[in-house]
Amino acid sequence: MKAALLLCFAGLIAGCGFSSNSISMAGPAPPTLTSISVAPANLTLHVGSTRQFIATGSYSDGSQQDITASVTWSSTAATVASIGNVAGSSGIATAVAVGSTTITAASDTLSGSTTLNVTSVTLVSIGVTPAAPTIAKGTTQQFTATGVYSDSTTQNLTAVVSWHAVNPAVASITTALGSGGLATGVAPGTTQITASFGGVIGSTNLTVTAAVLVSIAVTPANAGIAKGTTQQFAATGTYTDSSTQNLTTMVTWAPTAGAIATIGNTAGSQGLADALTPGTVTVTATLGTIVGTTQLTVTAATLVSIDVTPATATIRIGATHAEQYTATGHYSDLTTQDITTSVTWTAATPATAAISNAAGTNGLATGLAPGTTTITAALNGITSNTAMLTVIAFAYAVNFNNSNVPPSASNLSQYIIGTNATNGALSPMNTPTVATGANPYSLTTDSTGQFVYVANYDFASATGSVSQFAIGADGSLTPLSTPTIAAGNGPNGIAANPAAPYAYVANYNSNNVSQYSIGAGGLLSALATPTVGTGPGTAGAASIALTPAGTYAYVANFTYPSNVGSVSQYTVGAAGSAAPGSLTLMTNPTVPTGSLPNDIVVDRSGRFVYVVNSNNNASGNSISQYTIQPDGSLNPMSPATVPTMPNGNNPWSITIDAAGHNAYAPCRATGNVLHYTIDATGALTFANSVAAGTGPTSLAIDPSGGFAYVTNRNPLTATPHTISQYSIAANGDLTPLTSPTATAGVQPAAIITSR
Numbered sequence: 001m002k003a004a005l006l007l008c009f010a011g012l013i014a015g016c017g018f019s020s021n022s023i024s025m026a027g028p029a030p031p032t033l034t035s036i037s038v039a040p041a042n043l044t045l046h047v048g049s050t051r052q053f054i055a056t057g058s059y060s061d062g063s064q065q066d067i068t069a070s071v072t073w074s075s076t077a078a079t080v081a082s083i084g085n086v087a088g089s090s091g092i093a094t095a096v097a098v099g100s101t102t103i104t105a106a107s108d109t110l111s112g113s114t115t116l117n118v119t120s121v122t123l124v125s126i127g128v129t130p131a132a133p134t135i136a137k138g139t140t141q142q143f144t145a146t147g148v149y150s151d152s153t154t155q156n157l158t159a160v161v162s163w164h165a166v167n168p169a170v171a172s173i174t175t176a177l178g179s180g181g182l183a184t185g186v187a188p189g190t191t192q193i194t195a196s197f198g199g200v201i202g203s204t205n206l207t208v209t210a211a212v213l214v215s216i217a218v219t220p221a222n223a224g225i226a227k228g229t230t231q232q233f234a235a236t237g238t239y240t241d242s243s244t245q246n247l248t249t250m251v252t253w254a255p256t257a258g259a260i261a262t263i264g265n266t267a268g269s270q271g272l273a274d275a276l277t278p279g280t281v282t283v284t285a286t287l288g289t290i291v292g293t294t295q296l297t298v299t300a301a302t303l304v305s306i307d308v309t310p311a312t313a314t315i316r317i318g319a320t321h322a323e324q325y326t327a328t329g330h331y332s333d334l335t336t337q338d339i340t341t342s343v344t345w346t347a348a349t350p351a352t353a354a355i356s357n358a359a360g361t362n363g364l365a366t367g368l369a370p371g372t373t374t375i376t377a378a379l380n381g382i383t384s385n386t387a388m389l390t391v392i393a394f395a396y397a398v399n400f401n402n403s404n405v406p407p408s409a410s411n412l413s414q415y416i417i418g419t420n421a422t423n424g425a426l427s428p429m430n431t432p433t434v435a436t437g438a439n440p441y442s443l444t445t446d447s448t449g450q451f452v453y454v455a456n457y458d459f460a461s462a463t464g465s466v467s468q469f470a471i472g473a474d475g476s477l478t479p480l481s482t483p484t485i486a487a488g489n490g491p492n493g494i495a496a497n498p499a500a501p502y503a504y505v506a507n508y509n510s511n512n513v514s515q516y517s518i519g520a521g522g523l524l525s526a527l528a529t530p531t532v533g534t535g536p537g538t539a540g541a542a543s544i545a546l547t548p549a550g551t552y553a554y555v556a557n558f559t560y561p562s563n564v565g566s567v568s569q570y571t572v573g574a575a576g577s578a579a580p581g582s583l584t585l586m587t588n589p590t591v592p593t594g595s596l597p598n599d600i601v602v603d604r605s606g607r608f609v610y611v612v613n614s615n616n617n618a619s620g621n622s623i624s625q626y627t628i629q630p631d632g633s634l635n636p637m638s639p640a641t642v643p644t645m646p647n648g649n650n651p652w653s654i655t656i657d658a659a660g661h662n663a664y665a666p667c668r669a670t671g672n673v674l675h676y677t678i679d680a681t682g683a684l685t686f687a688n689s690v691a692a693g694t695g696p697t698s699l700a701i702d703p704s705g706g707f708a709y710v711t712n713r714n715p716l717t718a719t720p721h722t723i724s725q726y727s728i729a730a731n732g733d734l735t736p737l738t739s740p741t742a743t744a745g746v747q748p749a750a751i752i753t754s755r
Contacts, residue, residue, distance in 0.1 A: 013599070075174045081095050158474070260277055314474075402747060414428070505544075611654075709742075724740060
């Protein structure tokens with residue numbers, strides 16, 4: 001029985017100094033916090049609803065301040081209502097069950113509290129306000145949805161209803177969390193706006209008009225800049241319906257020629273004034289017959305020095321985590337000026353970070369690869385101070401510990417990816433591990449890269465779980481306000497929808513898929529249909545993968561001990577459908593694959609699917625390869641499978657690089673990683689192999705594409721447990737780093753990287 005249990009555990013997700021002198025001066029003591037109040041007071045919520053609580057601090061100087069984000073929130077009865085404590089969800093209470101609880105906000109020895117009652121009632125109607133508003137084309141209107149319940153109470157449902165504009169040619173409306181119900185006028189006309197929740201629908205009409213422009217305001221007003229610098233102006237139009245609109249790119253700017261200053265009218269330079277000689281000029285913005293004006297004064301002061309801020313910064317890879325630099329010019333008349341848009345920006349190591357010199361994004365630095373670079377700004381022969389920018393990325397590995405001895409060894413290791421571009425080695429974070437549920441086996445990040453979810457297999461229980469974490473600015477993980485959520489029996493593989501806020505877990509023992517929505521603050525909640533099956537004749541749901549567009553999903557079914565493997569095929573409910581995010585088996589629910597399919601992956605183009613078949617027999621030790629048809633169904637390539645033997649035995653997972661040119665398959669029995677190239681048709685061709693540690697199971701590629709990391713799921717008694725580290729050549733070949741391994745926890749089973 002134990003041997004069978006170990007064999008069944010087959011699924012795996014692979015990675016999809018600046019110093020200064022200072023003067024100290026004595027001054028009055030800062031005000032101290034004297035009390036905390038919590039609002040709203042004595043609130044009643046319905047089961048499943050949420051509400052933001054606000055903590056207000058009163059200070060010894062008589063002032064008050066919103067301290068919601070800095071206090072520690074708690075609920076005396078978490079089974080009645082939970083409350084968030086992480087960035088983005090601080091003070092947000094979620095009603096869980098009928099009852100009463102005390103909500104408290106604490107800071108040091110001070111606290112304030114209020115009562116929250118949770119009731120279970122029926123939603124009777126939804127009112128949409130304002131009623132029948134009128135807006136101008138291109139402007140917006142925020143709608144509010146108010147639910148009326150069977151006990152005559154009301155609740156703001158704006159953030160949870162499904163919004164819909166019946167005639168999208170007239171207006172569009174957002175459904176995203178935090179901006180739901182925001183309508184934008186598209187063209188003159190009238191459309192119905194609806195808000196639906198739990199089968200109840202409310203509506204109102206929205207009329208869009210072609211409003212008339214009344215005036216144009218030009219800002220900044222009466223600006224002054226030095227000769228040789230620039231000033232960005234903006235034009236804001238006000239309409240007959242009191243709406244406003246940014247017209248900077250629509251107006252005609254003047255003067256386009258002159259002795260004092262010129263101002264741009266071409267794409268990317270609209271409203272950007274260049275100071276030529278000392279004097280004062282009138283800047284105008286014209287649209288039709290409407291003109292807006294302001295004054296621009298050019299001084300004769302000369303640039304003496306440039307300060308770039310921040311002096312030091314650390315960012316993650318990608319545009320989402322970009323750092324905005326500011327250049328401040330110091331002039332001979334002792335004035336200062338923001339010259340961010342006038343200087344020429346330079347990143348000394350462009351492979352590490354890029355910094356923009358384009359209009360509208362001047363000084364915006366984006367991380368490209370782990371490393372450190374200097375940032376400078378130059379103008380008129382003057383070069384700024386040197387600012388240091390460090391770009392970091394992270395890796396997380398789950399430590400399976402299938403003996404549960406000690407239980408604390410069931411955890412997750414967290415690493416910083418080396419900042420030396422020629423290194424790439426993993427370094428443990430200051431807190432090297434964080435606790436998970438029992439037997440963590442696979443993990444994933446959400447589509448925004450803000451949260452990590454871990455599937456905990458949990459040998460000792462018939463119900464596994466998913467651990468939930470937020471990724472901090474330094475990459476460290478913090479458990480969410482609800483640290484875990486229940487899954488099925490034997491959670492084995494986990495994946496997040498790449499294009500929508502949903503996550504899915506393949507449960508090996510219960511042979512189904514748990515489905516979740518990703519809500520405010522990253523918290524998972526079960527969909528209306530919490531689980532879906534894998535189809536007739538299947539068993540051992542091992543892993544799950546989705547297409548990049550999030551429209552189709554596939555599950556590899558291990559099917560032990562019959563060894564007849566298959567892949568289940570699903571469509572994913574689209575936004576606005578009856579069951580958004582939910583999986584539905586296709587008409588042809590499964591396609592055959594090799595023996596004991598253990599891991600499945602979709603390439604970044606969304607055209608190909610690959611499955612590793614781990615059994616050591618004629619139909620195993622192979623990789624099945626498929627093309628994705630227009631309807632999402634899989635069609636075997638020719639050949640349908642590529643053997644891993646004699647090069648590798650017991651392939652355990654497969655990872656495709658971002659370009660879709662290379663595939664990597666760790667082989668557990670032979671302790672190596674197989675490298676395949678991928679041609680334009682998606683077909684795999686064996687290239688070479690490289691040695692790994694004992695029992696390699698999962699490979700992840702860092703966000704820059706330059707390094708790869710492989711978990712070595714050594715026998716439980718082996719020490720140390722390790723992660724092999726490689727550089728990736730231009731042709732995809734792996735070469736061990738100078739430090740060939742990093743230390744991991746007990747039995748590292750899977751690894752992912754994050755930017």
